[in-house]
Amino acid sequence: MKEEILSKILSQYKVKRDFAQKEAEERLRDLRKTYPKLLELDDKIYYLNLKISKLAIVGDDGSLDALKAELESLKKEKERFLADENISRDILKPRYSCSLCEDTGYVERENRWVKCNCLINRLIEETYKKSNIMDQIERDNFSNFNLSLFDSDILEGHDISSKENIQFILKRTTEFIDSFKDKDVKNLLFYGNPGLGKTYMCTSAAKALMDKGHTVLYHSSSELFQVLSDYTFSRDERTKSSSKEIYGLIMGADLLIIDDLGSELTNSFVINQLFNIINIRSMGNKKLIISTNLSPSEIKETYGDRIFSRLVMLFDFFEFYGSDIRWKL
Ligand SMILES: [Zn+2]
Structure with missing residues (x-):
């Protein structure tokens, strides 16, 4: 099948993917507005992660274990918060039209990237x-x-x-x-x-x-x-x-x-x-x-x-x- 058909379809996939991701980000933003506690927890998790990766580069000054433990407990607190407020984790995930390839068109099979069935069907459709x-x-x-x-x-x-x-x-x-x-x-x-x-x-x-x-x-x-x-x-x-x-x-x-x-x-x-x-x-x-x-x-x-x-x-x-x-x- 012609290369230009494939690249046309893949650029449509990119639009779909970007849209799904943007939509998920918007949902997260709205959620954080409704629940400022969530924003606070996410911020703390973000900065702790940053600190931990910094230590991995400059070397452990003895605080690494404590930071890791703190991170774990924050993650648990977030899970608890989501459960208490009845917020499904799914709401934070992008809603791709194909969950198999997440709208990339490719899936990994036996250590190789191969065309997802949704992409093959699109190619057939175009042809x-x-x-x-x-x-x-x-x-x-x-x-x-x-x-x-x-x-x-x-x-x-x-x-x-x-x-x-x-x-x-x-x-x-x-x-x-x-x-x-x-x-x-x-x-x-x-x-x-x-x-x-x-x-x-x-x-x-x-x-x-x-x-x-x-x-x-x-x-x-x-x-x-x-x-x-x-x-x-x-x-x-x-x-x-x-x-x-x-x-x-x-x-x-x-x-x-x-x-x-x-x-x-x-x-x-x-x-x-x-x-x-x-x-x-x-x-x-x-x-x-x-x-x-x-x-x-x-x-x-x-x-x-x-x-x-x-x-x-x-x-x-x-x-x-x-x-x-x-x-x-
Ligand atoms: Zn697919």
Whole structure:
């Protein structure tokens, strides 16, 4: 991904971080105004610390132990004061939007500084801005899922109404999110005609998992196989290097959503790549959600037995049915 995108995002992170820190300082200032005793204690602690570090440089004149003991008792007095006044320690801490990296974008893992998942998601968001998926994710998520759009009538050929069906799918998708890291949790495959809420379910899951700090890559099927084709066949170095980064995410993001499988130009390249994606991701316990307008028998016919049997083994299939909800929105 381009360096300028990263540096743009990091400067936005700095603004967020500075804001959170400034806000915390303001809270502390207000608190000290309300409780002058707190200011007094903080001042004493500050000057004692200063004295102690000075002694560490010029050498102990015999008073170091006494000063340290005094400092400890002051700290305890402050703790007691905060507890007595019912002041939570949290109020003094900056409220970062990501508690993992404290809005720096980086976390330490095995003695190395690596990109925090929030930064990876921001990079994905910037790269795929053109597909407008982030707008959709902000707009369509579990918090505004509207069950009243679905019918309560039981349609012929089904045991439950489309409303009960969507409630069931909603429940299973929520379970998928709650036990996301669990190896035994199957991937999700949503199928059915357009306009029945499949994409809505996908974006809602994407939002919920991003909010939990997971990396999520969302691709329409045609975009996905275009990237893979660029990665495999392009001779242009720039296209190749940017698609290489995305290739890493296709295989390694915590969740990959393939929207509208079957809308791509299906050929043997696509079939092989899809097989690879399913296998490589499942080996690394990386989850997938696929949505498609194809029925299971059409999936089998289009992608062949080899893929179909992997899907049956590794996915839970959910059919979306009922009347088109789009005109009701
Ligand atoms: Zn973070």
